[in-house]
Amino acid sequence: MTTRRTRAVVIPGILALAMVAAACGSDEGSSSDSSPAEAAEGSTPTGTEAAGEATAGAVDTVGFIYVGPKDDFGYNQAAYEGSVAMQESFPDLEVLQAENVPETAESEAVMQDMIDNGADLIFATSYGHLEFAENLAAENPDVVFVHQGGLEQGGLDNVGTYFGTVYEPVYTAGIAAGEASETGTLGYIYAFPIPQTLANINAFTLGAQSVNPDIETIAVSTGSWCDPALQAQAAQSLIDEGADVLTQHQDCTKTIVEAAEAAGVYSVGYHADASELAPNGWITGSEWDWAALYTDIVQTVVDGKFAESDYNGDFRVGLQTGDNPFIQSAFGSMVSDDAIALIEAAKESFIAGGSPFAGPVMKQDGSVAWADGEQPTYAEVETMDFFVKGVIGSTD
Amino acid sequence: MIEQVLTGAVAGGTSILFPVVGETFTQRSGVINLGTEGSMLAGALTAYVVGIETGSVWLGALAGAGAGALLALVHAFMVLTRGANQIASGLVITFLGIGLTALFGQNYVGQGVNAFASVPIPGLSDLPFFGPILFDHDPLTYLAILSGPIAWWVLYRTRFGLMVRAAGERPEVLVAYGMSATTIRYIATVIGGAMAGLGGAQLSTAFTRNWSEEMTVGRGFVAVSLVIFAAWNPMKAIIGAYLFSGAIALQLQLQARGTDISQYLLQAAPYLVVVVILAALSRRRAHESPESLSKVF
Numbered sequence: 001m002t003t004r005r006t007r008a009v010v011i012p013g014i015l016a017l018a019m020v021a022a023a024c025g026s027d028e029g030s031s032s033d034s035s036p037a038e039a040a041e042g043s044t045p046t047g048t049e050a051a052g053e054a055t056a057g058a059v060d061t062v063g064f065i066y067v068g069p070k071d072d073f074g075y076n077q078a079a080y081e082g083s084v085a086m087q088e089s090f091p092d093l094e095v096l097q098a099e100n101v102p103e104t105a106e107s108e109a110v111m112q113d114m115i116d117n118g119a120d121l122i123f124a125t126s127y128g129h130l131e132f133a134e135n136l137a138a139e140n141p142d143v144v145f146v147h148q149g150g151l152e153q154g155g156l157d158n159v160g161t162y163f164g165t166v167y168e169p170v171y172t173a174g175i176a177a178g179e180a181s182e183t184g185t186l187g188y189i190y191a192f193p194i195p196q197t198l199a200n201i202n203a204f205t206l207g208a209q210s211v212n213p214d215i216e217t218i219a220v221s222t223g224s225w226c227d228p229a230l231q232a233q234a235a236q237s238l239i240d241e242g243a244d245v246l247t248q249h250q251d252c253t254k255t256i257v258e259a260a261e262a263a264g265v266y267s268v269g270y271h272a273d274a275s276e277l278a279p280n281g282w283i284t285g286s287e288w289d290w291a292a293l294y295t296d297i298v299q300t301v302v303d304g305k306f307a308e309s310d311y312n313g314d315f316r317v318g319l320q321t322g323d324n325p326f327i328q329s330a331f332g333s334m335v336s337d338d339a340i341a342l343i344e345a346a347k348e349s350f351i352a353g354g355s356p357f358a359g360p361v362m363k364q365d366g367s368v369a370w371a372d373g374e375q376p377t378y379a380e381v382e383t384m385d386f387f388v389k390g391v392i393g394s395t396d
Numbered sequence: 397m398i399e400q401v402l403t404g405a406v407a408g409g410t411s412i413l414f415p416v417v418g419e420t421f422t423q424r425s426g427v428i429n430l431g432t433e434g435s436m437l438a439g440a441l442t443a444y445v446v447g448i449e450t451g452s453v454w455l456g457a458l459a460g461a462g463a464g465a466l467l468a469l470v471h472a473f474m475v476l477t478r479g480a481n482q483i484a485s486g487l488v489i490t491f492l493g494i495g496l497t498a499l500f501g502q503n504y505v506g507q508g509v510n511a512f513a514s515v516p517i518p519g520l521s522d523l524p525f526f527g528p529i530l531f532d533h534d535p536l537t538y539l540a541i542l543s544g545p546i547a548w549w550v551l552y553r554t555r556f557g558l559m560v561r562a563a564g565e566r567p568e569v570l571v572a573y574g575m576s577a578t579t580i581r582y583i584a585t586v587i588g589g590a591m592a593g594l595g596g597a598q599l600s601t602a603f604t605r606n607w608s609e610e611m612t613v614g615r616g617f618v619a620v621s622l623v624i625f626a627a628w629n630p631m632k633a634i635i636g637a638y639l640f641s642g643a644i645a646l647q648l649q650l651q652a653r654g655t656d657i658s659q660y661l662l663q664a665a666p667y668l669v670v671v672v673i674l675a676a677l678s679r680r681r682a683h684e685s686p687e688s689l690s691k692v693f
Contacts, residue, residue: 069498069609073506100498100609187652193659220651223663227613228604230644233408237648240400254506255606262605277508392654 059121059302063096063114065107067126067251068226070099074251074271075225075288079125079148082290082325089295090302094118103128111136115143121301123148123294127194134159144301149196151314151382160311162293164326165318166196167203167381169286171356172328172343173268174207176283177245178215179339180266181208186217187238189256190249191225193395195384197249202388203356204247204268209390211342218243219393225251235259245283257282266334273329285329293317293325316378319350357381362389397649402529404645405638410537411436411599411612413637415619417543417630418591422468423623424551425584426564426577426688430486431471432592433616434493435464439593440600441497444607447509456509457536457597464593465586467493472585476578490616498609505608512536512602534602536594543591547630560584564686592616618670625673627684643669 062083070080076099087095096114101107107129111122115136121144124133130150137145137159147161177186186208190197205217218241222230235246235256246260247268254277260267261278269275269285300309318324331340350356359370364387370376376384387395415432422429429435443460447453467489474485512534520531530541551557559580562570567577599615600607618640626632643666650662 069502069505071502071505072608077506218652218654220648221659221663223660224613226608226611228606228608228611229408229411229599229613229615230648232604233404233641233645234648234652236404236407237400237645237652240649241652252505252606252608254608255604258511258605272506393651394654394656394659396658396660 059298060092061094061096061114061118061120062298063098063111063117063119063122065098065101065110065114065122065124065126065129067101067103067129068099070097072226072252073274074253076125076251078271078288079123079290082288082294083123085291086294086298090298093298101126101129105132108132108135111145115140119143121146121298123297125149127196130161144306146297146311151379157307157312160306160309160313160315162297162311162315162317163382164288164293164324165316165378165381166286166326167199167356168319168324168347168350169326169328170200170270171203171207172346173247173284173286174204174209175211175342175346176331176335176339177204177247177266177268178208178211179336179342180283180334181212181215181245183242183244184212184215185242185244186215187235187241187243187246188217188219188248188391188393189231189234189238189246190219190221191251192221192223193385195382198387198395199381199384200249201391201393202361202384205388205390206356206361207346210346211339215390217391217393219387219391221393222250228252228255231255232259235263239263239265247285266332269329275330275332278332282332283335284331286326287329288325289327290325292323314379314382318378319347320353355381363387364389364391397653399525399529401642401645401649403532404648405642406529406537406541407533407603407641408644409638409641410533410540411595411603412615412619412622412641413540413634414536414543414595414598415588415592415616416622416626416633416637417540417547418588418595419620419623420588420626420628420630420633421547421551421560421584421591422588423689424564424628424686425560425581426567426686426691427472427475427581427585428482428486428620428689429468429471429489429585429588430483430617430620431467431489431493432486432588432619433612433614434490435467435589435592436596436599436612436616436619437493437497437610438463438467439596440611441501441504441596441607442593443597444509444600445500445504447511447601448504448507451510453510453512453601456601457512457594460597460601461590461593464596465590468585468589468592469582471589472582476581476585494610501607501609507607509601509605509607511605512598534598536598536602540595540598541634544630544634547633551630561686564688567688592619595619618667621670621674624681624685625670625677627677627681628686639673640666640670 064083066076068076098110101110125148130147133145137156144158149163150161152159152161188201201219208215220234245266248256257267257274257277261281266281266283267278268283275282355375357376359374360372361369363369439460442463443456446459447456471489474480475482517531521527563577563580570577622636626636647662647665
């Protein structure tokens with residue numbers, strides 16, 4: 001990986017430099033040459049040895065695209081590690097990796113490159129990659145596209161989405177946070193108001209309210225999956241407003257955990273176990289373990305059974321249906337046995353068919369989201385567009 | 397609330413203030429360096445890495461300044477020695493900075509660094525209102541605030557400053573005195589890069605305690621536009637940097653207080669502030685621009 005990435009990043013930079021040098025004396029120069037910008041993103045597929053090896057029928061190449069770097073201590077790293085673990089089960093499989101693939105038409109070009117290099121199956125792992133994967137799926141019926149976290153639109157035989165039920169461990173983390181908080185105010189830093197983030201913020205709040213009905217969560221968005229400076233400022237704003245537990249839905253998570261620790265407030269992590277960064281304030285968190293699910297998806301495609309499998313649709317795995325790939329991180333020392341017992345009881349209820357959103361649940365504006373005895377389906381959770389009562393923040 | 401916004405403005409604005417003051421120097425000498433973003437990133441990563449490897453945040457900051465200066469030196473070579481287009485060269489320097497730091501930073505994402513701690517100034521930090529806003533920060537923040545008046549003094553009260561301004565206004569005068577505008581511009585550009593690197597170092601080793609790819613997210617470009625806002629005056633640079641950062645702190649505070657204003661509008665607000673101020677001031681600023689700069693465009 002390292003050496004391949006070297007090529008992707010450095011050569012365009014050096015070429016660009018050479019171009020400017022060559023343009024000496026000409027004032028117009030190469031100011032119009034903006035291609036290094038794109039190339040420097042490092043979004044070229046980097047495992048190109050497989051070119052030309054693909055043969056019809058056999059599945060010998062799988063591509064993965066990530067919106068961020070594969071070592072971000074978060075979402076992308078978890079997906080990357082899942083791909084590496086998956087590959088151990090398929091030693092002959094060629095795995096193409098592309099990091100920093102933006103959620104734009106550029107992702108379509110990157111996936112097209114992978115197809116040209118023989119990819120038979122592509123994992124598009126970020127929310128905004130879906131529409132571009134579906135575009136390509138229509139043109140490439142022999143290539144299977146699976147998308148992490150979205151809801152498929154086209155009903156094609158070669159497209160599916162998969163995800164864990166992220167909000168389950170987020171709800172149980174909320175139980176621990178609600179018990180730990182002394183101010184009764186929790187802080188949530190998130191990127192954009194999309195159903196996934198809203199469902200998490202709501203689940204966290206409902207979990208906390210299950211132990212302290214008056215607790216409030218302040219939700220602040222940064223408009224970015226990773227802008228550490230903005231994260232640091234957002235963390236400070238939340239602490240200023242009295243939050244004594246900070247949690248987040250961001251791709252890079254370290255700054256917020258460290259800011260909380262430095263300010264002496266509690267942390268609930270996301271995507272990765274960051275307990276070592278917050279020895280005093282770490283409560284718990286939620287993290288991904290994709291290996292089993294990725295391996296099963298690849299096996300299904302290798303066996304030629306994708307079209308009739310559950311993966312050809314919107315596949316969701318939660319405690320009710322199996323092993324949720326989104327697991328609870330280790331607990332900090334302040335989490336009481338009582339809280340752990342409550343968390344275990346909540347998990348049992350989810351396994352038995354319950355939901356973190358089991359009614360009665362009120363919306364922020366006071367209207368009823370789910371009445372007593374009602375609860376949303378997975379699909380309904382993933383179209384959530386409101387905050388529950390007790391969340392301070394705006395969804396527009 | 398005002399106290400919290402202003403405290404957030406100073407805490408978050410330091411990493412922008414350094415490059416604004418530095419770029420002011422550079423532009424005063426007649427060079428525009430759009431590579432500021434690249435120099436910031438180089439400074440952020442280098443300070444982080446050196447901080448981890450040596451255990452000294454100060455060595456890290458010094459190395460960060462050096463890395464920023466090195467990229468600026470490449471820009472100076474391109475435009476001053478090789479005569480390349482300043483805008484093109486600056487942009488390339490930025491993309492080079494993005495690429496190189498992404499490459500060399502891979503193994504440091506998520507690693508812990510010995511961060512600069514907050515050093516309250518005895519006596520002053522206990523003052524009501526002004527104490528937390530101005531006197532309870534990391535050492536680099538104090539240095540950044542001081543860099544404004546120091547840069548002003550150097551520019552307007554020293555012989556070197558006179559030469560920098562002459563290089564930007566009337567390079568032929570320097571020649572008449574047997575000096576080279578090119579040498580002065582080299583020095584001013586490298587100073588600008590070093591300060592951008594220092595801004596990056598503050599970002600990674602004091603403010604966010606983190607390294608991640610492209611973590612500056614355009615702050616280097618904001619710094620370049622704030623130089624115009626500040627009318628090439630390093631004292632006004634302080635106002636510019638903290639106004640921008642204050643707008644960020646304000647929008648986050650408004651969100652945390654549950655206002656009904658659209659979060660998208662709030663997030664755009666800091667940039668809108670810069671655009672509006674530039675639009676309002678640009679005509680006036682045109683007269684205050686170092687004369688040689690007009691030749692760049």
